[in-house]
Structure formats: C-alpha cells, structure tokens
Amino acid sequence: MLKRLKKESNELRQKRTTQRRLNVLFIAIMTLMTLLVLRLGYLQIVKTEDYKEAVASNENIEINESVPRGRIYDRNGKLLVDNTAKKAITYSRGRMTTTEDMLDIARELAKLIDMPTDKLTEVDKQTYYIQTHRNVADKLMEKEAEQYQHNMISQEEYDSILYRKIASHVKLSQTELETAAIYREMSAGSQLTPQTIKNEHVSEKEYALVSQNLAKLPGVNTTMDWDRKYLYGDTLRTMFGDVSSKEEGLPKDNIDYYLARGYARNDRVGQSYLEYQYEDVLRGRKKTMHYMTDKSGQIISSEVVDPGSRGNDLVLSIDIDLQQKIEKMIDKHIATLRAQGAKNMDKVLVVVQDPNNGDILALAGRQISPEGKITDYHYGTFTSQYAVGSSVKGATLLTGYHENAISLNDKMVDEPLSFAGGMKKKSYFNQDGRVTINDKEALMHSSNVYMFKTALKIAGLNYSSGMALPDDITEAGRILRKGLNQFGLGVKTGIDLPNEVMGQRGHLTDNAGNYLDLAIGQYDTYSPLQLSQYISTIANDGYRIQPHIVKEIRQPSKTETLGPVKEVIDGKVLNRINNTPREIKQVQSGFDMVFNQIEGTGYNSFHDTVVKSAGKTGTAEVFQKGQPRVNATYIGYAPSSKPEMSFSIIYSNQPVPPPWLPGGDLGKDIINAYFSSKK
Template identity: 25%
Template sequence: MPPRSEEPRRDATGSRRGSSRGADPRSGEPGIGGISDARAYTPRGRTIREGGGAARAATSGGAEPRRTPRSSRSGDPFRPALQVLDGGRTGATRTGRRETAAGGGRVGVVRTVPRPSRARPDDEDDLPPPRRRPGPRAPRRPDRAAARRPSRKPRRPPKLADPRRRLRLGTLLTLALFATIGIRLVYLQTVDTPAYADGGLAKRLAVVDLPAPRGAIYDRTGAPLAHSVEARYVFADPTRVKDRVATARLLSPLLGLPASELAEKMKRRTLPGGGESQFQYLARGVEIDKAKQIVALDLAGIGVHRDERREVPGGDLAANLIGFTSQDMVGLEGLEAKYDDLLQGQSGRKRYEVGQGDLAAPIPGGYSETTEPKPGSSLELTIDRDLQFQVQRILSAQMAQTRGSVGAAVVLDVATGEVLAQASNPTYNAATPEESKSTAREDAATSFVVDPGSIHKAITYGAALQEGVITPETEMPIANSITKGDVTFRDTHPANGRRMSIPGMLAYSSNVGTIEIADRLGKDRLIDYQKRFGLGQPTGEGMPGEASGRLLPAAEWSGSSYGSVPIGHSVDATPLQMAAAYAAIANDGRYVQPHLIKDVIGPDGKRTPGPNPVTRSVLSPANAAALRTMLEAVTTVEGATGRAAAVSGYRVAGKTGTGLRYVDGRQQPGEVGSFIGMAPAEKPRYVVAVFVWSPGGEGGAVAAPAFREMMGFTLRHYRVPPSATSRSPKFEVFPR
C-alpha cells in the first residue's frame, strides 16, 4: 500500500479537493472533498476510485493501465474522525456522485471499500453498497488511468474485534466467579462449619471438672468405716496475686497453715515448657464454711473450687485393714488401694461458652456439654465395727506390758469364713496417715510371717487321726527328749518315759510325742495335710500384699527337719493362715477360705455378693470332733499350757504356741507367743487367734489372756448361750 500523502488530494485540473471553489456552477453541489469526502473513507481511511471497475474492465480488454496520481491515492487526515461522527458507516461518498474541478472539469468518482459483512467476511461481492447522498447525480466519466491499471483483487481490511463476543466472554467469567464464590460459601457453611466453629470455640470455653464421689467402706451393719464428704480446695494464681505476704496472713488462720508456707506457695514459678504457672494448691479438703469465708475476702488471685475429703470416723478403727487415700482420692494402702478402681468411679466434666473480660459468664444459648460423673461403688465388709473396736482395745492393753512388740488378732466366723475382726498393733490414725511410720500401717495378720511353733501340732495330730495313725485312745511312752539329725528336741513337761495319752500330749505340748507320731505319718503325708489346711499359699482374704508363707519341700528336708517341721518350726505362716486352719477343725473338718468382702454396693444401691469362698474337706466330721475334744485338754488339764485362755461358762478348745520370727531370712531376737482357740468347743461358732512377738520373750504371757478377753466378748456380743449343760470331759495325761 503506498504511503499516504500529507498534501491535500488534487483533481485532474490541479485544484485542491475538498475546496468550496470546486463546486459545480451548474448543479450548485459542493465539490467532492472536504467534509463530504471524509464520509467516503473506510475505517482505515483508504479509498478506491469508483472507476476502478471500468479500469478493471479496460484492463481485461487489453488497455494499458494508467497509474493513479499520488494526490488521488493520499487520504484526507480528517476523514477517519468524520467517519466516527457518522457512526462508523462507510460510504461518505456515494456511488454515482461526480467530482468537479475548480474549472468545472469532472474527475472519476471515488468510493470507499466497505467493511466486510460479519456473516460472510470472505465474499467481497456481498459487501453492501455505499450509502449515497440524495440529490441529482452527475454523469460518470470514464477513468482511462484506471482502465490501464492491471486488474487486481482489492485487499481485505483487517477484522475488527466483535463486541458481542467480548460481552459474552466477560459475562461467562463473571458468572464463573460468582459461582465459585457461592460454592465456597456453601461449603464453608455446611462442610467446614464444625472445624471453624471448633477452632474458635476452644478460646471461649470454660471447663469445670465434676469429681465422682468415691465409694464408701462399711462394716457388716452398714456403719461407715471410711467415706467421702464434699469439701473445697483453695488455690492461687501467682500471676494475679498482688501482695502474697499480706494475702498469706489473711489466709493463715482460716487454713490452719503458717503464713510463711502459704507465701512460699504463692511465689511466681516458671514452667518447664515456658510461661508462668497460674495454678498452685494452697489447701485441700477445706471445710465448706471456711471456704465461704475465704471467698468473702475477695482476694486477688485466690480461688475456691469443689473438692472431696475422705473421712474415717473411727480414726484408727480397722485402719490397718482400710488403708487410706491421697488428696486426689487415690487409694494408697489397704483395701482403699486393693479396690481403688471399684471405689474411685469416673469423674465428669462440664464445658460451656463464656464471655471475655468482664463478661466472663456463661453465654445463654451458647455451647454447653456436660458429662455426668459416675460415683464409685461401695464395699460392705464382713468386719463388725463394735467387735473390731474391742479386739483392738484388748490387744493394745495386753501389749502395753511389752516393749517394741508386734501383735495381731483375728476373729473368724467358723461356718462362713467371714473375718469379723482383724487387728494389728501398732496401729495408726487413717485420717492422718502422714503422721505415722510405715511399719505401723502394716496389717500384721497377713504380713506377719512367723514360725507358728506348737500351734502347728494340731495339724500334725489331725493328719494322724485322718490317716489312722492314731486314735483318740492312743497311748505312747514318751521320753524326755529325742534326737533328729544333729538336733535334740526336749519337752518342757518331762514324761520320764511314762505312757501319755494324746490329750495329755496336747495339754503339755509334748515335742517328743508329736515327733514320734509324725515319724509314723511320714513327711509326704504331713506336707499334704499342711497344704490342705491352707499353709504355703495366700488365703486370698482380700488384703493387698498378703504373704504366702512357705512350706519346706520334702526334697529339702534334712535330718533335723523330721523333728522341727512336726512341731511348727522350719514352717513359715501368717496368723490368718493358722486361724483358717483351726476354723477347718471347728467346722467339722471343712476348710472355708477367710474373706473380708461381704457385698459390693453399686451407685444405684444394687448389692452384689462378694466372691464365694473356696471350700474343701480336710478331715472327716468324726475326726474333727475328736480333735476338738482333745484340744479342750489344753485349757482344762491341771498344769496345761493354755489354762489362762479358759473362758468362764464356755468350753474352749485351743492350743498355745511359741515360735520364732524371721525378717529377710534372719531370726529376730525374742519369741512369738500365740494362742488359737474355738468356742463353744461342743459346737464352735468362732475362732480367735492372737500372736504377739516381743524381743524380751513376753509374748506367751500376753497371748492367752488376750484370747480369753476377746473370745469372751465375742460370745457375749453375739449372745451365744453358755456351755452350762455340757461340761468338758475329764482327761488323763498319764493313764494307768
């Protein structure tokens, strides 16, 4: 395309186009050019002479094309602007209009190439004709120069952007954007709502623990031995305490703690992970009235919250059995520890929305969730509170005669195996366990392991009766001593070789006679009956840490063992194990496992009986009755070892014992004095066992009198009729 000239286009006569001087004087029309010619431009401003068609025709007819003058090819610089004013339509010059020169000469008509149609942009024949101005039309003058130009296809102007397509695209993009935003909003409101809500919820939630009341421990009558009561704990936020010294002085008389101790607790402390501690216990288990007074002081940084306190009404009553808990209500010793999971229950929790700052109060209608606490179950023991108190009192009074001694006492119901009382001395106050020594908190009945001594002889005689080695009428000459291995065993009541009856051997606690009967029985059968009577294994009474004792296996017997084992040495047993063995003799030869748990009481009050006790037959009823009768000689024969254990008005069968105590395999100084008996002997109801170890050897003088008082109170407490109509038989120690 030739460059557009900046000079105004001239016609053939040399005059400028667009001048009003070029008007046709005959028609009065303005000349072609000027503003009128501006309308004949296309958007690009290029024009083609109207006579181009004739020129093409001439060219096709063989005429020499003539080059168009430069002035005719140059465009008017004002025409594009005028075309815009005309609405962008082509055809500012109309087909058929004539240009006149200044001298009246005519030139070829110029027309603008119309813009291609949108429907058919490649078909130039379909282009719309240029718009013509109304008025008379001048005759056409053939353009010889155009005729001489070679015919060529006019260039198609470049396509312009379609505003409708841009509008559609913009609309689609806008709709897509709004659709995306809408989908995201719906997703946030439906799917992600819980996540976003929970994310902010944690910052405005208050959490309050709801402690579950710990189950109580009752005696067999329903009297509480240990139970929980509602209390309060007092805490401090050291970061908010303004004056800890002044605050401590105000709290000291209410909490019963030194002000210096409270001030020390309120010191600011840095946590291991960073930051300052905002919680510190000042006191636990505070009475509610005291807590109210503390709240009324309105001290900065001091708070009060619900707590629980364990109360032991009896103080030291059955303390060695019950045990105690920590301040957090966790069982640490005794039954509190053994049945901690059952007693503890499950704590609850309340979570709710609160406001911030001065509006730190529950938000009405806000989030709130409460998990109700599940109270713990309670235990009803077989212990009789009144009997327990008397047994503890008697044991303590009798042991006051000794120094540095350890004692244990057990009362069993013969028919059921229930433990009615189980006392230890020394003891402690379970309400303030921190003030006691660990040795005072042990349950001696289940942890006190001793050589039972002569009380074991009842097992040897019972086995011999059951195996037919002896009968109640058996008599034997008894020497003053007997040697087994490298040990010589002697009697405290020498027989000097005289014949002695079985009741006499028991009454005088003959070591020689017992060893001779055991030789006839044999070690294997003796060990078998030891196990049947419950030795060598824990009773499973219910106390934690119960000792099992130990039996000497047959393979480990030495020469002296044939003399020591039958009389209760080289045997380890607890007071409870020996009491259960005597209860089997009292129960017509049937062993019943001793136990402490009578019922388990659920939070709803439903009672579940404790596990059924293990039972087994050890002796026949006849042999058990015969052995009971022979044991009565211990409390009735003149000069017998157990005369101090006789209970006025009742027949008593039992046996004294003198044994040794071992701790970690080492023999301790002194002796263990014991007495185990049953009453009424004709039909026993109860068995009482008393063991006292004393470094000075005074236990034997303490055990029998203590038994007498305990058994006497037990029989009267349960209103057992005296044995007035049934007297003990007369025994001959040395028959003629």
C-alpha cells in the first residue's frame, strides 16, 4: 500500500513537473509569437515609409553631373552672365566595381587621353604604387602585418608605417603618372555618381577616341561640362561673384550646411556676392535615374526619372548700359581730378537707384593706386564706410523738427561758436561774421552752426558764448542717432547682397564735441548705399525702401528668351520717417536751393542739368597716413518735382580745399546720361 502510494506520488510529481515545463515553454512560445507579431506590425505600420524611402534611395539615384547654373540678365532683358559648354570625360563607379577593375579602366583610359599630372600629390603616387605593387608592399610590411593581426598596432599606425616605407620605392613612368592621375579622380566619386576625370582642354581627338571605346570602358562616359561666361567683360564682374571649381567643391567652412541640403562634396557653388546670395535660385536640378539590380548588385536596367535642368534665371534691377556709361564717366573724372591735384584720392563710389521702389540701377566703384592705376571696387558701395560730412544735414534738420527743437523757417545767427574749455566751432562759408539764416538757407550754404545749434536744442540747450557743454550727452546722442537711423544712416539698408556694413559709431556718452560733429556728418561713418537710401527717402516723401539688385526670378527657358516669371522682388517699405509732409517739403526746398540758387554749394555742377535736380553736398575732414584730407560727397535726385532717379557719390581722400575740385560734375553727367537715354 505504501509502495503504491509512493509510486503514485512520484508519478504525480513527475507529471506536475512536466506540466510546469510545458506551461513555461508555451508561455515562452506565446511571448515570442507576440513579440514577432508586434515587430512585424511595427515594421509594416510604423516603419513602412522609412523602408520605402530606403528602397527608393537605392533605386532612384540623383546623378552628380555638373548642372549649368541659371543665367543673369539686366532689367531690360540683356544677357549678362551665361554658361558656356565644354567637353568632359566622366566615370561612374558601379556598386560591385573593385579597385582592380578601376585600375584596369584607368590604364585603358590613359592610352586615349593626355591626363595632367600636376595635381598628383606624393600620397596619391604612393597610393597608386601600393595598389599596383601589392607584393612589394606586403614584403615590406611582413612584421607590421603580424603585429596588426595580433592587435599590437592599429590600422592607422599600419598605414602610416606603410606609406613611410613605400616612399623610397615609388618610381613611376609618365604613363603610370597619368594612370595614377586618372585613378585619383575615379576614386574620388561615390557609387553610381559621375566623377569628372577631365574637363579642361579635352581635344576633339580625345573626345572621339573615348566615345568610340565606351564599350571597353565600363562606367566611362563623354559628356558636356560648363563654365560661366561674362558677356560684358569686367563690367560688374566682381558683383556677380565667383563659383567654385570641381576641385574646390563645397567650401570647407560650410560643408555641413551644403551636405545637409543634398549637395555632393565636389558640387560647384556660389562663393561670393550674387552667385553666393542666390545660390538656391541659380543652382541647377540634377538628373535622377532609376536603377534595377540583380541579387549580386549588378545593374540590369536603368531609366531617367527626372532629366534635371539648369538653375532659375535672375533679372537684375541694373541697367547695364547706364552702368557702363557711369564706369566710363568715373574713369574720366578720376583723370580730371588727379590732374587738378587729387593725387591721393583713392576711391570713387557711386550708387544710382529708383527712389520709389528700391531698384538699384547702377553700382560702381573704383580704387586708385598712388600711381594712378584704376581697379574695380563695385562692392565697396555697400562694404565700406566713410565720414560723409554735410550731406547728412537734411536728416539733422528733420530730426530737429520731430523733436520740436526747431520749427519751419526758424532763423538763427550763423557765427563762430565758443565753449568753455576753449573749444570753437564755425561754418566754412561764414568763418568770422554774423549772418542770420533760416533752415532752408542753412542747407543752401551748408551751415555748420545752424546744425550745431539745432543739436544743442535737441539736448535741451540754447547756445550762449562761453557756455559749458554737458558732461553726459548720452540721451541727446541717442535721439539724434535714432533720427539719422530712420533714413538708413548707421543701419543696414537690407540690400540682397552679403557682407553689407552698418557703419561705425563713435563714443558719445561724455563728449559733447563729438555729439556736435555727429550733426554735421563728421563723426559716425556711412556707406555709399546708406547715403543713397537716405536721399531716396527724402526724394519719395519719407519712405525708407529696402534696396535690391535682383528684380525678378524666372524659370529657365530652353530658348534664348526669358522664361516665365517665378517671383517678383518689390521694394519693401522698411519705415516712414517721423515727419510731416510740410517738414519733408521744407528740406526738399532747401535741397532745391543747394543745386539751383547761385549761392548753393552744388550750383556750379548742377544748376543746368537736363532736368531740374535737387540734392546736397558734403565735405568731411579725414586723415590719410597722418596727412589731412577730405571726403567729398554728393547726393541728389531728379526731376526735383517728381523724382525718378537718385544718386550718391563719395570721393575719399581728396586734397583739403581750397581750391574746391569739381567732383559734382560726375553727378551732373549721371543725371544727364540717365534722362538722355530715356529720351
């Protein structure tokens, strides 16, 4: 009985153990099944799009061919920058292509073309030698190979030793050097993307020979590359900017930025000015291919998904005919002024624009060496700044009106000013006497004293002989600068070009003398483009408009005509100045007197322009290598009643007058040329 019970008990225990094991196994299987179902669900539902994209990226390949950039036209549809085609030989590496395959192709290609070898480095030569003389490399590295196999040295250390040892063995013939140069270019490309082997000086014979032997050269192709072509020579050449070569590729300091936007490392991109600023517009769209491969990765068929196209075109606001005329005028006036004594004048800068919409009609700059050699400095119109003198006095008056420091037609005595501590200030036109003038006459005569007294009133002070100037001029300086800023003086204009300067601001807090100089343009510095924006703001009745050099973006056309408009770039109103129409008219009237009254500082140059004009002149005291000089400035617009164009001119480092040099004659010639061409 006890035996039977014990036996049953053992059987029961074994059965229970077996059952538990089966339960554990069942739970494990069910858990694995559940995980598998969840994983499949995750892959099918959550990751579907990711895998579709991965498959598409393996099948739809963007071909890294050199795509022509968009063209650049002037405002009248005249082609300024185009692309010129040139023959090229390329290579596309397949997914299963081996190093030996590439070397064989390079050897065959070297028989058909003359490949420049000047860009081969010692490392390139050593790499080629190692690939073609494995037995020599292996023999040299027997000891290191064993060390590497036992993890005693790293791959980097192994390679370093190899290149050091192989250096003395590398002796390559001219044919081998050319083969190495070809192999170097072939190796630089990624899979299925064309890599340029040669695109400079490809002869008709080379192009034909390679084309005839393409069947023996898998991956090699003959195609067309491009270069930029400038139809007006050096005119505006610096403003158009540069495009990198295929050797330069992406700029190293911005490589991550471009790679994140789908560029290849050897893509050509805009490096400066217009080409850089409008890179996203001008860059072409690459061809996309759909590849089908077998299980081994070999391509069995392909088709073009997107043929790609050149980039969009830019239509500039520039009038190229006016631009060329102004450049010739500048050169003529440089010769005239140098002959009259301006031997140290080193820059002439001109901006012409439409004051009503911000269109830049011409940007011209010249640098002059001490020997008189002239070079382009167009970009200096917005990348350099200068003390501009009395040209800013219109903005000073308008700030005074707004701050209720002065009123229209207020009269003041122009007289030499004396302050405590011995500081003296005076006007150039009236250095010793006492003359009562109003605000418009102050502009006509370019009265410094009227502006000094206005600045004092902005600070809450009335002038008296021998008065002490305040120790802290911070608030008054802030107010005056803010007034100048609303015209664009001392702030960026917003032009659609890189590297624009804001100008330099000096220290005002505890120097009231500097504050007074600020009121006459003798302290802070401004760019020629800021001067242009300022005079345009007065010309158009008080609207500060953002200047722009691109007028339209057009879709590429397959013909020589312009394609459809993609985007129109209008002048954006940045602000309206804080003055009434009557106050603006008062300054406009004063500017009219500057050019058209016989006592006006601009009368000699501007009183007989083909249409009546108005504006302001300025002279700023500066130093050049310790010697006193002046910057001469001229700003204006025409017609004075309903302006269509405005201009600013800066001559830097002219001789201290007298005599006064006729720099304003350039402004007269610009006005006459503009309206004569319109007729």
